[in-house]
Amino acid sequence: MIQGLDYLRELNTVSVLLRLTLAMFCGGMIGLERARKHRPAGFRTYMLVCMGAALTMLLSQYENFMLHHPWAELAADVGIRTDVSRFGAQVINGIGFLGAGTILVTGQQKVKGLTTAAGLWASACMGLAVGAGFYECVALAFVLIFVVVHLLPAVELYVIVNARNMNIYVEFQNLDNVAEIINRIKTYDVTIYEVEVDHGKLSLSQHPNAIFSLRMNRKGCRAKILASISELKTVHLVQDI
Numbered sequence: 001m002i003q004g005l006d007y008l009r010e011l012n013t014v015s016v017l018l019r020l021t022l023a024m025f026c027g028g029m030i031g032l033e034r035a036r037k038h039r040p041a042g043f044r045t046y047m048l049v050c051m052g053a054a055l056t057m058l059l060s061q062y063e064n065f066m067l068h069h070p071w072a073e074l075a076a077d078v079g080i081r082t083d084v085s086r087f088g089a090q091v092i093n094g095i096g097f098l099g100a101g102t103i104l105v106t107g108q109q110k111v112k113g114l115t116t117a118a119g120l121w122a123s124a125c126m127g128l129a130v131g132a133g134f135y136e137c138v139a140l141a142f143v144l145i146f147v148v149v150h151l152l153p154a155v156e157l158y159v160i161v162n163a164r165n166m167n168i169y170v171e172f173q174n175l176d177n178v179a180e181i182i183n184r185i186k187t188y189d190v191t192i193y194e195v196e197v198d199h200g201k202l203s204l205s206q207h208p209n210a211i212f213s214l215r216m217n218r219k220g221c222r223a224k225i226l227a228s229i230s231e232l233k234t235v236h237l238v239q240d241i
Contacts, residue, residue, distance in 0.1 A: 002136060009133035011061055023054035023130040026142045027123050033149045039116045041102050049098065049120055050127035053091050057131025060087035088128045095124045119149060164216050170229060171207040171237040175199070178210060181229060188225050191215040207236050 008015045027050025028043055035042030041049075099117030122145050129137045170181055178197060185192060194213040216222065222240065229238045 005133075005135055008135070011058075011065055015133060016058060019054050019058060019130050019133065020051055022135075022138065023051040023127045026050055026126060026130065026138065030119060030123055030142075030145055030149055034116055034119060039102070039113070041098070041116050041120055045098075046120065046123050049095065050123045050130070053088075053095075053124040053127025054131035056087050056091050057128045061132070091124055091128060092121075095121050115149075119145070161222065162219060164219070166214050166216065166222060166225075167241050168212045168214065168226065168229070169209065169237075169239045169241045170212065170235060171209040172232075173207070173234045173236070175208055177208075177232070177234040180232065180234065181210070181212070184228055184232065185212065185214065185225060188221045188228070189217045190221070190225065191217065209237075211241070 008018060024047050028047035030050075031041070031043040031046025034046065099120050102116040102120070103113040122141075126138060126141045126145065129141060168185075172178070172181065175197065178195070182192065182195070192212060192214055194211075196211040196213075198209050214225075216225075226238055226240055229235055
C-alpha cells in the first residue's frame with residue numbers, strides 16, 4: 001500500500017470528490033469502446049454504473065463512521081449493528097438486471113451482449129474499489145479491463161478466423177435445398193457434425209433456415225465456404241456465427 005495516499009483513503013470532501021470523479025472517468029473510458037460499436041450499454045451507461053457503485057461504497061463507509069462516532073451512543077441504546085460490506089454485495093447482485101437487458105438471442109440463434117454484460121459487472125466491481133479508496137487495485141483493474149475491451153478483440157478475431165470449427169447460418173427457399181448446401185460444403189473437405197433445421201416458424205426468419213456445425217480439415221477455407229454457399233441461387237442469406 002502506498003502511504004502517500006493515506007489522506008485520500010480517509011472520508012473527507014477531497015477524497016469523496018476524487019473517488020467519484022475517478023469512477024466516472026474509468027467507467028466512461030471503458031464504455032467508449034462499447035459505444036463505438038453501438039452496443040446497448042455504452043459510454044454513459046458504464047460511467048453511471050461505475051460511479052453508482054463507488055457512491056454505494058462511500059455510503060457504506062459513511063454509515064459505518066457515523067455509527068461508530070457521532071451516532072455511537074444512540075446506536076448502542078437502540079442496538080443498531082451494520083455490516084458495511086452488505087451494500088457492495090447488493091451492487092454485485094443488482095447489476096444483474098442491467099446485464100440481462102443487454103443479452104439477446106438473434107434470429108440466427110446467436111447470443112449477443114455477453115461481453116457488454118460482463119463489462120458492466122466488472123465496471124461495477126471497479127467502482128466499489130474506487131469507493132473504498134483502494135487506488136492501487138483501481139489502477140490495475142482499469143488497465144486490465146481496458147486491455148480486454150480495447151486490445152484483445154483483435155486477438156479474438158485472429159483466433160476465430162484461424163479456428164478449425166465454425167457454425168454457418170443459412171436461409172434458403174425450401175427444405176429441399178439442404179442437400180444441395182451440404183454437397184457444396186463437402187467439396188471443401190469439411191466434416192459436418194450437426195445440422196439444425198428450422199422451418200421458419202420457430203425463429204424471426206420468414207424463410208426456412210439451418211445452422212451447420214462444421215470441422216474444417218485444413219485452414220484458409222472459411223471464406224471460400226461462405227462465398228460458395230452464397231453463390232447458390234436458392235440461398236437468401238449465409239452468415240458465419
